[in-house]
Amino acid sequence: MNILVCDDDREILEAISIYLTNEGYKVYKATNGLEALKVIEENQIHLIIMDIMMPKMDGLRATMKIREEKNIPVIMLSAKSEDTDKILGLNMGADDYMTKPFNPLELIARVKSQLRRYTALGGLQNKNNVFQSGGLVVDDESKTVTVDGEEVKLTPVQYKILKLLTANAGRVFSIDEIYERVWEETAFNPENTVAVHIRKIREKIEINPKEPKYLKVVWGIGYKIEKL
Amino acid sequence: MNILVCDDDREILEAISIYLTNEGYKVYKATNGLEALKVIEENQIHLIIMDIMMPKMDGLRATMKIREEKNIPVIMLSAKSEDTDKILGLNMGADDYMTKPFNPLELIARVKSQLRRYTALGGLQNKNNVFQSGGLVVDDESKTVTVDGEEVKLTPVQYKILKLLTANAGRVFSIDEIYERVWEETAFNPENTVAVHIRKIREKIEINPKEPKYLKVVWGIGYKIEKL
DNA sequence: TGTTTTTTTAAGAAAATCTTAAGAATTTTA
DNA sequence: TAAAATTCTTAAGATTTTCTTAAAAAAACA
Numbered sequence: 001m002n003i004l005v006c007d008d009d010r011e012i013l014e015a016i017s018i019y020l021t022n023e024g025y026k027v028y029k030a031t032n033g034l035e036a037l038k039v040i041e042e043n044q045i046h047l048i049i050m051d052i053m054m055p056k057m058d059g060l061r062a063t064m065k066i067r068e069e070k071n072i073p074v075i076m077l078s079a080k081s082e083d084t085d086k087i088l089g090l091n092m093g094a095d096d097y098m099t100k101p102f103n104p105l106e107l108i109a110r111v112k113s114q115l116r117r118y119t120a121l122g123g124l125q126n127k128n129n130v131f132q133s134g135g136l137v138v139d140d141e142s143k144t145v146t147v148d149g150e151e152v153k154l155t156p157v158q159y160k161i162l163k164l165l166t167a168n169a170g171r172v173f174s175i176d177e178i179y180e181r182v183w184e185e186t187a188f189n190p191e192n193t194v195a196v197h198i199r200k201i202r203e204k205i206e207i208n209p210k211e212p213k214y215l216k217v218v219w220g221i222g223y224k225i226e227k228l
Numbered sequence: 229m230n231i232l233v234c235d236d237d238r239e240i241l242e243a244i245s246i247y248l249t250n251e252g253y254k255v256y257k258a259t260n261g262l263e264a265l266k267v268i269e270e271n272q273i274h275l276i277i278m279d280i281m282m283p284k285m286d287g288l289r290a291t292m293k294i295r296e297e298k299n300i301p302v303i304m305l306s307a308k309s310e311d312t313d314k315i316l317g318l319n320m321g322a323d324d325y326m327t328k329p330f331n332p333l334e335l336i337a338r339v340k341s342q343l344r345r346y347t348a349l350g351g352l353q354n355k356n357n358v359f360q361s362g363g364l365v366v367d368d369e370s371k372t373v374t375v376d377g378e379e380v381k382l383t384p385v386q387y388k389i390l391k392l393l394t395a396n397a398g399r400v401f402s403i404d405e406i407y408e409r410v411w412e413e414t415a416f417n418p419e420n421t422v423a424v425h426i427r428k429i430r431e432k433i434e435i436n437p438k439e440p441k442y443l444k445v446v447w448g449i450g451y452k453i454e455k456l
Numbered sequence: 457t458g459t460t461t462t463t464t465t466a467a468g469a470a471a472a473t474c475t476t477a478a479g480a481a482t483t484t485t486a
Numbered sequence: 487t488a489a490a491a492t493t494c495t496t497a498a499g500a501t502t503t504t505c506t507t508a509a510a511a512a513a514a515c516a
């Protein structure tokens with residue numbers, strides 16, 4: 001998930017970025033409204049955290065503009081000292097707001113909440129959250145995987161990988177890509193992690209892991225779920 | 229559900245509209261009492277959000293008029309700076325009111341609360357507020373829980389959690405999500421609260437809490453009521 | 457075929473999550 | 487206001503998952 005943080009105070013900007021990065025989000029930064037608009041045009045942003053008081057109020061107007069065109073959730077920040085009445089009048093269009101100083105945990109919680117809500121009501125996601133390929137069924141509502149009707153218990157990481165692959169059955173994902181999309185981090189993990197997880201998944205969903213029916217390797221390229 | 233928002237301040241009007249639209253409500257707008265009356269006559273409105281201070285107090289009088297004829301719930305808005313005692317005197321006829329500035333989440337919560345009440349007493353909604361999964365029955369009308377016919381006494385929080393899960397049996401809820409939906413706050417509870425409640429619920433509804441039949445954990449993801 | 461690269465596999469250490477219990481704080485009730 | 491009930495916090499231990507390592511197997515390539 002990609003988050004744009006917009007604040008003219010460099011320190012706060014950095015601080016927020018660090019919190020979010022630690023949580024696995026990819027963070028884009030901007031120090032004023034125009035920059036923000038540019039970032040949003042050029043990148044796929046899922047959530048915006050925006051300070052209200054920025055040079056010339058630009059940030060606010062930018063936000064309203066954004067909200068008119070794209071349906072990106074916005075969390076507004078305001079200093080406690082600022083006149084709250086005024087802020088309310090201006091706060092328009094935000095999905096949530098926080099006063100500074102804020103608790104980092106609270107920030108994270110609100111971010112998660114917004115992203116959850118966003119994807120929950122069909123933001124981008126396929127409304128049908130049951131993915132299938134032959135006898136393999138991944139039900140994202142109950143977080144349940146079945147093979148030929150038999151339920152298979154997966155761990156969270158295993159589940160996420162399998163869901164990614166099954167939701168895009170037929171498409172090959174490189175290890176890098178799997179890592180990026182499941183761990184939600186850009187930095188590639190130099191170790192063997194993904195391969196090991198793949199193996200574990202095979203152990204659970206394949207009758208004969210040596211000759212996998214569903215989870216295939218495309219040598220030197222990546223893995224995919226066979227489209228059945 | 230159709231909601232009429234009435235405020236002479238365009239910005240606030242827009243803001244509230246956006247919040248409500250994002251929540252899936254159909255929003256009608258008016259900037260004064262007369263307009264509001266017209267909208268209500270011509271459309272089926274389920275809830276009104278109305279600012280008190282509008283040109284010439286018209287909004288308020290309009291509201292009272294509306295309330296005399298139709299039984300549409302009204303949420304009043306007032307600026308904190310305004311004299312609250314006075315407002316209370318005038319506020320008659322409202323079902324709820326909020327002071328500005330308000331938290332958007334709070335607004336949504338209040339809206340939902342009002343609509344719930346409205347539909348609860350025979351409005352339009354399906355009166356099916358009995359949720360069941362196997363021997364577990366949550367009757368939201370009598371706020372009663374039974375397991376294999378035996379009544380189980382739950383505390384309010386326990387009840388709310390169990391109702392949420394049972395009403396959505398099969399779906400997995402993360403701890404954050406449970407917190408958010410039961411406490412109606414932007415989730416941010418770094419502590420163990422939810423887990424403890426889950427444990428208490430298990431103690432009451434499960435024969436063997438160690439091997440729960442109904443209330444299952446999905447490791448690393450959350451909890452759910454098994455769909456039986 | 458021999459060499460290199462990539463994948464598979466197993467095992468154990470490290471990290472994260474869940475369970476549980478007990479007591480403090482808060483809220484409700486009488 | 488006191489008592490009771492409920493809710494929240496804390497912390498330790500159990501459990502489960504995740505990651506790393508390293509060696510063996512398989513595939514590609516020359």
